[in-house]
Amino acid sequence: MNIRYRSTRSSGETVSSSYAILKGLADDGGLYVPTAFPKLDKTIVELAQMSYQQVAYEVMKLFLTDYTADELRYCIDHAYDDKFDVESIAALVKTGREYFLELYHGKTIAFKDHALSILPYLLTTAAKKNDVRNQIVILTATSGDTGKAALAGFADVPGTKIIVFYPKDGVSPVQEKQMVTQKGSNTFVVGIRGNFDDAQTGVKKMFGDRALGRELDENGFQFSSANSINIGRLVPQVVYYVYAYAMLVKNGEISSGDPINITVPTGNFGNILAAYYAKQIGMPFARLICASNKNNVLTDFFDTGRYDRNRKFYVTSSPSMDILVSSNLERLIYQIDGCDAVKTAEFMDSLSKTGIYAINDTMKRELECFYARFATEEETLAAIRDLYESTGYVIDTHTAVGASVYKKYAEDTGDRTPTLIASTASPFKFARSVMTAIKGDVTGYSETELIDMLSEVSGMEEPPAVLELKDAPVRHKTVCDIDEMEATVKSWLKIR
Numbered sequence: 001m002n003i004r005y006r007s008t009r010s011s012g013e014t015v016s017s018s019y020a021i022l023k024g025l026a027d028d029g030g031l032y033v034p035t036a037f038p039k040l041d042k043t044i045v046e047l048a049q050m051s052y053q054q055v056a057y058e059v060m061k062l063f064l065t066d067y068t069a070d071e072l073r074y075c076i077d078h079a080y081d082d083k084f085d086v087e088s089i090a091a092l093v094k095t096g097r098e099y100f101l102e103l104y105h106g107k108t109i110a111f112k113d114h115a116l117s118i119l120p121y122l123l124t125t126a127a128k129k130n131d132v133r134n135q136i137v138i139l140t141a142t143s144g145d146t147g148k149a150a151l152a153g154f155a156d157v158p159g160t161k162i163i164v165f166y167p168k169d170g171v172s173p174v175q176e177k178q179m180v181t182q183k184g185s186n187t188f189v190v191g192i193r194g195n196f197d198d199a200q201t202g203v204k205k206m207f208g209d210r211a212l213g214r215e216l217d218e219n220g221f222q223f224s225s226a227n228s229i230n231i232g233r234l235v236p237q238v239v240y241y242v243y244a245y246a247m248l249v250k251n252g253e254i255s256s257g258d259p260i261n262i263t264v265p266t267g268n269f270g271n272i273l274a275a276y277y278a279k280q281i282g283m284p285f286a287r288l289i290c291a292s293n294k295n296n297v298l299t300d301f302f303d304t305g306r307y308d309r310n311r312k313f314y315v316t317s318s319p320s321m322d323i324l325v326s327s328n329l330e331r332l333i334y335q336i337d338g339c340d341a342v343k344t345a346e347f348m349d350s351l352s353k354t355g356i357y358a359i360n361d362t363m364k365r366e367l368e369c370f371y372a373r374f375a376t377e378e379e380t381l382a383a384i385r386d387l388y389e390s391t392g393y394v395i396d397t398h399t400a401v402g403a404s405v406y407k408k409y410a411e412d413t414g415d416r417t418p419t420l421i422a423s424t425a426s427p428f429k430f431a432r433s434v435m436t437a438i439k440g441d442v443t444g445y446s447e448t449e450l451i452d453m454l455s456e457v458s459g460m461e462e463p464p465a466v467l468e469l470k471d472a473p474v475r476h477k478t479v480c481d482i483d484e485m486e487a488t489v490k491s492w493l494k495i496r
C-alpha cells in the first residue's frame, strides 16, 4: 500500500512521506496525517523473533512508503546502535500486573531519543530524495527533553542547523545544563522569558509566516521541525509499542492476540498518539490511559468533550508535561471526525481565537478506548515512594504520573488486563524530586549529592549523560523575550 500524507486542515493535495518529514508542518498550519492506516504484514510470532531494528523496519516501511528498503535500513542502523546502553534499545521491567517500558536508554536519557536519533537520518535522506539545495534549519520548542535529544541528534549533521527555544525558568537543572552545554557548530540554544506554550506558539508562527519563508529561501535556508508535530517523530514511536508487545509474547507473559492496556504520561499528546497509531495498524491494545499532571487540560477534554486552555499554568515536578496546548491532539480530532479537514480547521481556529473548542457526541463516542485522569504533585511523589518501598524500583516523576493514574484506573474499573506503562525518562534527570519522594526534605543538598544518593538507593549507575555534565562548559547564554524569537533566529542565521 502506498501511504501518502495530507494536512489535517485542508483536504487538497497529498504529499509523500519524505516530503511531509521535510516540511514538518503543512503550509496551512495543519499537521500531516496518513491518508490510510496500513496493516502490519508480519505476525506477532514473527515479530517476537526480531531485534528492535528489525521491528523498526517492519513498522516504518508501512508508513514511510517512498523510502527504499536500503534507505530505511541505513537510517535505522545508524540510529539504533551503541548510542543506546541496552542491546534491546527499549527494556521491559515487571513490577506487578504492570510492566514499565523503559524508553530512556538513549543518549539523553528520555524517550525522545527513540525518535530523535533517527529523525536526522530520515530528514537528510528526504532532502536528497526531494532535491533540496537549501540548508535545513530545525526550529524547535522544548519543554525540556525534546531540545537536548534534538540537539544531540542534529549536532554537526551536514546540511542542517538547529535552534532550540526553551522556557528559561521551566525546565529542570539537569535539562537546562544538558542543553546549554551542547557542542556542535550548527547548534543554537535560546532561553525565552515565557512558558513552553509561548515557545511552541512562537515557533508555529514562524512556520506559518510565508514572508519569512521567502526570506529564508533567498538566503539558502528552509525550516523543518523536530517537534512531535513532524510525522517523522511519530512513526519511530509506534515501533516500541509493537516491539514491547512482541517481547511480552516472547517472554511468555501473554499469548499472541491477548489485549493489553497502555498507560502514557502525556504532554503534547505525541507518545500516546503513537500508541493509538499502533492500535490502528493492528496491535491488540484495549485501553489507552492518558495520564496528565496538574495541567489537566486533557483530562477535562476526555471527560467533557470540551478543550479549554483558559486556565492557570502550573510548573510541576514533571516539567516535560507542563503543557496546555497539546498539538498532536489535532491528529486525533481529525481522525475521530471522519477525516474532515474543514471541521478540524474550524476547531483549531476556535482554539487559537478563544482557547476553546467542543466536539459533538458522535466524536466523543470514538474516544471510548481512551481513559484520562491526572495526578497531583503529592500523588506523583507518593507513586515514586510506594513503588520504591514495595519493590526497590525507582521511576522518574513523569513515569510516576503514569503509575499514579494507572492505579486510579485499576481501582476505578477493576480491569485486570496486563498494562504497559511508558517510562519516559531516567530518574537521574529529576534527582531532586525523586529523592524528595524517597527521603523527604532534601533542601540543602546539591544536585551532585542528590545524584549520588539516588545512585545508592536505586543501585543504578549514574548515566554518562549526567556524569559528563559535571564539568561541561556552558556554550549557550542567549535569553530573549517571546516577541524577539524571530529576530533572534534571523540574527543567528545572519539574515538582514
Ligand SMILES: *Cc1c(COP(=O)(O)O)cnc(C)c1O
Binding pocket: 110, 111, 112, 144, 145, 146, 228, 265, 266, 267, 268, 269, 270, 271, 272, 320, 321, 398, 399, 424, 425
Ligand atoms: C516529552 C515528554 C513527555 C510527554 O510526551 P508527549 O509526547 O509530549 O505527550 C513525558 N515524559 C517525558 C520525560 C518527556 O520528555
